Amino acid sequence: MPAPAYALPERETSPHDRATPGIALTANRAGQAELLPPGLLALLVTLHRAVEPARQERLAARRLRQAFFDGGGLPDFREDTRAIREGDWQVAPLPAALQDRRIEITGPVDPKMVINALNSGANCYMADFEDSTSPTWDNLLTGQRALIGAVRGDLAFVADNGKRYALKPFDEQAVLIVRPRGWHLDEKHVLVDGQPIAGGLFDVAVFAWHNARALAAKDRGPYFYLPKLQSMEEAALWETALAHIEATLGLPQGQMKATVLIETLPAAFEMHEILYALRGRIVGLNCGRWDYIFSYLKTFRRHRNRLLPERAQVTMVQPFLKAYSELLIQTCHRRGAHAMGGMAAQIPIAGDEAANEQALARVRADKLREVTAGHDGTWVAHPALIPVAKVVFDAHMPTPNQHHVLREDVRVARDQLIQPSAGSITRAGFENNVEVCVRYLAAWLDGNGCVPIHWLMEDAATAEISRTQIWQWLHAKDVHLTDGVAIDYSLLKATLRNLPLKLGDRSALPGASRIEEAIELLDRLSRADELAEFLTLPAYEKID
Numbered sequence: 261m262p263a264p265a266y267a268l269p270e271r272e273t274s275p276h277d278r279a280t281p282g283i284a285l286t287a288n289r290a291g292q293a294e295l296l297p298p299g300l301l302a303l304l305v306t307l308h309r310a311v312e313p314a315r316q317e318r319l320a321a322r323r324l325r326q327a328f329f330d331g332g333g334l335p336d337f338r339e340d341t342r343a344i345r346e347g348d349w350q351v352a353p354l355p356a357a358l359q360d361r362r363i364e365i366t367g368p369v370d371p372k373m374v375i376n377a378l379n380s381g382a383n384c385y386m387a388d389f390e391d392s393t394s395p396t397w398d399n400l401l402t403g404q405r406a407l408i409g410a411v412r413g414d415l416a417f418v419a420d421n422g423k424r425y426a427l428k429p430f431d432e433q434a435v436l437i438v439r440p441r442g443w444h445l446d447e448k449h450v451l452v453d454g455q456p457i458a459g460g461l462f463d464v465a466v467f468a469w470h471n472a473r474a475l476a477a478k479d480r481g482p483y484f485y486l487p488k489l490q491s492m493e494e495a496a497l498w499e500t501a502l503a504h505i506e507a508t509l510g511l512p513q514g515q516m517k518a519t520v521l522i523e524t525l526p527a528a529f530e531m532h533e534i535l536y537a538l539r540g541r542i543v544g545l546n547c548g549r550w551d552y553i554f555s556y557l558k559t560f561r562r563h564r565n566r567l568l569p570e571r572a573q574v575t576m577v578q579p580f581l582k583a584y585s586e587l588l589i590q591t592c593h594r595r596g597a598h599a600m601g602g603m604a605a606q607i608p609i610a611g612d613e614a615a616n617e618q619a620l621a622r623v624r625a626d627k628l629r630e631v632t633a634g635h636d637g638t639w640v641a642h643p644a645l646i647p648v649a650k651v652v653f654d655a656h657m658p659t660p661n662q663h664h665v666l667r668e669d670v671r672v673a674r675d676q677l678i679q680p681s682a683g684s685i686t687r688a689g690f691e692n693n694v695e696v697c698v699r700y701l702a703a704w705l706d707g708n709g710c711v712p713i714h715w716l717m718e719d720a721a722t723a724e725i726s727r728t729q730i731w732q733w734l735h736a737k738d739v740h741l742t743d744g745v746a747i748d749y750s751l752l753k754a755t756l757r758n759l760p761l762k763l764g765d766r767s768a769l770p771g772a773s774r775i776e777e778a779i780e781l782l783d784r785l786s787r788a789d790e791l792a793e794f795l796t797l798p799a800y801e802k803i804d
Contacts (some may be wrong), residue, residue: 280305284451287524287804293492294441295401301507307461310450311501315443315458318494325490330562335567336674337529339491345532350596351539352514354622354798357435357480358384358543360660361598361637363646364654365434366393368710369403371417373400374410378433380643382652384687385434390487391443391720392710397449399707404466410436411471435480437519437560438463442488443497444794460487461501468505468516476515483543484518486599488551489674490526492533499538514540516706519600523548523721524555528584531601533593543590544598547585549576550605555582557728561791564736569683571693571725576602576629583676589607589634590667598661601630601638605716608644619715620648627652641717684742685733693726694755694782700726701795702771702778705802711770724795749787756783777802 280301285292287747329335337345365382367373369389387407393399410427411413417425427433430633440463446456468482474689475482486498520527520534522545522738527534535542553574560566568574576585586599592599592753604623611615627649630638636657638649696713700723703711711718733739740746756779766772781799785792792798 282453285449287449289398289401292401295404300466303465303469304450304457304462304465306450307465307501307504308457310504311458312455314497318443318497322490329559334678335526335529335559341533344536344674351535351542355479355517355542357757358483358517362657363650364639365643365646366603366635366639366641369406369653370424370426371415373429374406375415375417376643378410379428380434380646382434382646384437384449386437386439386485388439389437394704394707394709394803395441395459397705407467408470411474437483437485438467440483440488443494460793465505468509472509472511476511482516484516486518486520487521488523489534490524492530494536495520495534495537502541517541517543517588519544519546521546522588523551525552525559535595535597542597544600545588545592545604546600547588548620548727549581549602552584554721554724554728555723557732558791561732566680567732567736568681568729569691570685571729572689573683574681576626578681580677580679580681583672586633586667586670587672590670593634593663593666594774598636599634603639603641604645604649605641606645606710607715607717609715623648624652632669634662634667636661686742690741690747691755693730695759697723697726697782698759698775698778699769701776701799704799705774705777706771708770715734720796726729727782727785727795728791729765734786752786
């Protein structure tokens with residue numbers, strides 16, 4: 261059945277505005293017409309046409325590059341961009357609102373989270389349409405409405421227990437930064453010329469249409485976090501998209517600022533180039549550590565000599581991660597940009613003071629490593645970690661940022677960025693990968709993209725690590741647990757079969773009704789001859 265043409269419901273329309281040429285929406289919800297008016301739909305049409313051909317070229321280039329890696333090739337710094345790396349240039353001056361970003365909180369875009377994050381006391385809040393949001397159509401529309409209310413200043417929420425949530429005054433709120441979806445994700449509910457629009461373009465365009473002028477008037481951007489880039493050409497594609505939106509909305513070029521997450525291994529070799537491609541609007545790079553580990557695994561999925569140990573052992577002190585972090589700091593500070601640190605995923609452990617203190621000690625140690633290395637700020641997943649991280653950064657970073665820490669001592673070559681990690685795979689580590697992936701996937705299929713599991717806030721990135729490691733350990737052959745048991749299909753089958761019993765009463769678990777569906781999907785993806793590029797691609801087919 262062809263997708264229905266978009267028409268404004270619940271009000272009289274004229275023949276002129278009854279449909280926007282070139283675009284069709286495959287779903288219709290109450291209030292959708294007001295959120296997606298004809299002018300915005302027209303912007304989506306022109307934006308898609310300006311970007312989509314090049315997006316498809318870049319996705320094809322990713323596949324070619326991965327085939328090179330699968331054949332034994334290794335990533336390296338580009339010879340054709342040496343002049344950019346060695347040149348003397350700086351990014352545009354940073355706006356006042358982003359000079360001090362020492363503590364940033366991240367999370368999904370539901371109204372309660374938006375209010376709590378903006379009120380949290382963090383310097384910035386990254387409202388995440390990507391890794392911590394399951395992109396159901398209802399979630400996306402609800403998230404956009406919540407951000408509109410936040411920018412307008414009247415967002416409120418009443419919980420089922422009657423508790424009311426409201427925003428603090430504007431000057432007491434965290435600075436809002438929005439993370440759209442990556443280039444690889446489509447938005448199936450919006451078709452332009454019969455093709456799904458890029459999910460990230462939809463996220464950015466809808467937010468900017470409703471909020472850009474108001475934010476610009478407050479000297480607050482709008483600001484964005486751009487995820488999962490793999491090359492400077494992909495960064496340049498975002499430049500095209502953002503400039504197109506600015507021109508359409510009558511904003512000055514460079515009004516919309518961006519921070520890029522360096523969360524793929526190929527991007528680590530093009531940090532100067534990515535900054536250069538966005539030099540008129542970029543304000544920093546971020547160490548997206550969990551997706552970066554996932555990208556390392558995916559890049560080297562066929563390299564038997566580059567297997568990583570279980571996730572708990574792959575910390576930022578591992579040589580390849582330490583090198584990446586220090587190179588990012590050196591690169592950013594040389595160019596006048598922020599070098600943002602990574603996520604502390606811990607959440608408070610209720611009822612066990614000793615275990616909670618151990619978890620907080622790990623957070624303090626991680627933040628101390630970041631600030632003394634030269635990072636300008638860091639991420640937390642829970643409001644309770646904000647004062648913990650802030651104490652560390654305040655003690656060691658009295659200035660708004662550390663751009664003066666140039667890290668001229670850092671010497672990072674290719675082999676340091678791809679150095680394998682020492683470690684092991686325990687039975688508990690294998691079983692934890694299976695559990696995290698199944699529980700997260702079940703919740704994601706049920707519309708929840710951010711899930712607490714064993715006192716860690718898990719999102720799509722950590723689920724990707726878990727399922728990719730399972731696939732790689734299985735397909736590498738002759739990989740064993742520390743107790744000598746082979747990692748093979750019989751071990752996976754037994755672990756999946758025992759998981760429901762291990763979970764016990766599932767009634768309170770997010771996505772409880774979809775556990776079996778998640779088990780089947782993980783089993784199928786793990787047995788497949790080819791590693792699925794992203795877990796969320798086959799899972800997206802199963803949500804509305």
